[in-house]
Amino acid sequence: MKKILLPQICFAISLLSAYPAYGIPEIEPNNSFTDRQTLPSNTASVNGSISPGDIDFFKFPGFEAGTGFVAEVTQGNFDSFLGFLDDKGDLLGLDDDGGAEPLSRIAGIVPDSGNINLGLTGFADISFVGDHLQLGDYELSIDTFPSSDVDYSVTEVPFVFEDISTTGTRVLEGADDQTVSADLGFTFNFFGQDFTSVSWSPNGLLTFDGSNGDFDNIDFNVPFPDLPGRGPFEELPSIAPLWDDWRFSSPGTDAGYFQTLGNPGQRRFITQWNLAEAFPDSPSAITFQSVLFEGSNEILFSYLDVDSEDSQAFGNGATVGIRNTLGDRTGELLQFSFNTPAIRNRQALLFSPELVPEPVPEPASLLGLFVFGMLGAGSVLTCKSQK
Template sequence: MYRNHYSLLASTLFMLAMLLLAAPRPIQAAAVTSNNGPNVVCPADSFGYTCADSNEPGILFNWIDISATGTNANLTDDSHLYPVPISFDFDFYGTPYNQAAIGSNGTVYFQNTYLTLSNGPIPGTNSSGVASLIAVYWDDLDPSAAGAIYYETRGTAPNRQFIVQFDGVPNFGTTANVTAQVILYEGSNNILIQHLDPSSEAGIGATVGIQGSTTTGVQYSYNTASLTSNLAICFQHPAATSGCGPVVWDGGGADNNWSTAENWSGDQVPGAGDTVVFDGTSSKDAAIDAAFTVDNLYVAAGYTGTINQTSPLVIADLYNHDSGTMIVSDGSPLTVGTTLNHTGGTLQQTRTVANASVAFLEITDGGANVHYRGVDVDTSSSGSDLGAVTVRVRRVDGVS
């Protein structure tokens, strides 16, 4: 059961405490974690791609589970699916692609050819003649034995994500099941490879990396047991102005304002397409002092401060609230596009109601997956008898 607290301001003050059940969608898991292990920063290849993993500041593991919402590629052993729509133009080594191939052996690439099970180093040649490829976990995987491979395009333009997920797919002839995914980002053209469970083999016979040609690529690992659970690897496009990782509130500025760059990791104010995280990095209070749009917002475990929203905030996809306090002021709408998960902390909204027998608490959700259960009214701070007041929750689109 998830508890949210909201408050209403009437001509005499009273507090509305609302029990809100935000049923978690399988599309999202609330894991935002860093890993423990050696830092890896891949040197730039000749095109300019670099990579860093979640042992580096600013790169966080954030698993997006599409096993219940994505399309099953229905691949068998040693097979591929083409064309798979990406639904946006994705620049990979200077060439825009709007469709991809998914290989059963832990790969994504851009031509109608089966890519061999025999992994190789990056950059390099292969017997299939596939020069441009993304090696999520390139090994002899067998989806006919167990697991499945899913794909999905999420979000709204110009900040969509194309995800391919290898879900519990074993190495051939073994029960070493691999769960990994790759995310292609619209706009930045960055690539994020995430390993939820690289199996007991941990990459001992696999390749992880990206390749643009037989002579150009960025290799993260090749035939080494170096992969760990909850590992994220960001391959950053040379033209990208931001990385794959979220923008984290570090409270380094002289004030509390969201618009102050020094309050954020990398001194970068988050905007459209960014994932924003408040966690134990800093529990300094924050003020949303201007209108902003972001992709996701995580108020994560470890954050104990208060976020005061005095200007409109649009969260295009997911709002996950685990800790701390968010206060949404009257007249400053909070819009959530896809999912609102509330598992802890306080989410409070103030609203002015003048001598009304029915008070509405409005949630602008953009169709978000949110369910409401029960309302309690606490009049202890009212200072006078409000009489009979009915409190209802309604979405701004008119559904109540």
């Protein structure tokens, strides 16, 4: 399994005079793929603008084949379309509002040639032929990330559930697909990158580097190009304890809670979905948690009650697992179940990182839970991600 670390090399394509002076100016004409502007290797930025009927094409050479990248229009005052093309000019993927709406964001894998070919046009020029009336300046950035040596396994462990509904911070009361973010209180490493905050929604999904309130769960194993129109949601580093269409907006539901517990070095960030209801109106509410551990960087899913007494009971309509950016193409994912009633009441799943090929020592945070008598002995089930 190839591994990726999140952005370490950054390139910015910028078009406003107020943008960084070190940028390379866009050169016209480059409104056809054949006339695309080839930039020097390791270009930091390129500046330009869009007018009605105009398309800007760029070739970024010199990247390591097989590594992942994210291209994003980070500044702009028009509705952009961003395309990723192969060396023949055929579209490999496109995005409309995947970034900070209405800006675009797209992810991909560097081809064998080492070239990243990008086309920038305006809404709604989905065929990249110049059929748009957009006008304005923009800044487009590219983040690339080399491989890392982190793998994950998932083990069913004896059930533990720290109820924080009376001690934690209450959020998302009355919410359906809204999101909320919070600081972890420590640094958490996920697939090789450090994070200090996380976002989540009532729908049982946590994400890093951005928010995802989508109620429509996906199969982590399905590549993004097979999901047109979905935007970059599944390209965010994602933790899915029970990603499905849940809400806190009906009578009988409660809210979400979060809390950081423990001493420095062994803290844990708990997110609790307390009495969530399945859309549109499940007979019974459910309660479950995710726990992120400091130091060991483990992830624990705890399911107190997941019987919604309808077709979504026991994870039958949910994604359960973890996935990094571009995980479907790099192997950086571990899916426990998808739209299968594979989850039980009073079940706990522990996702543990380890170095490849050597495993890490027994994680201190989990040992701490054993010491406190919160877990019994032995595990039931162990699965590993595939290389």
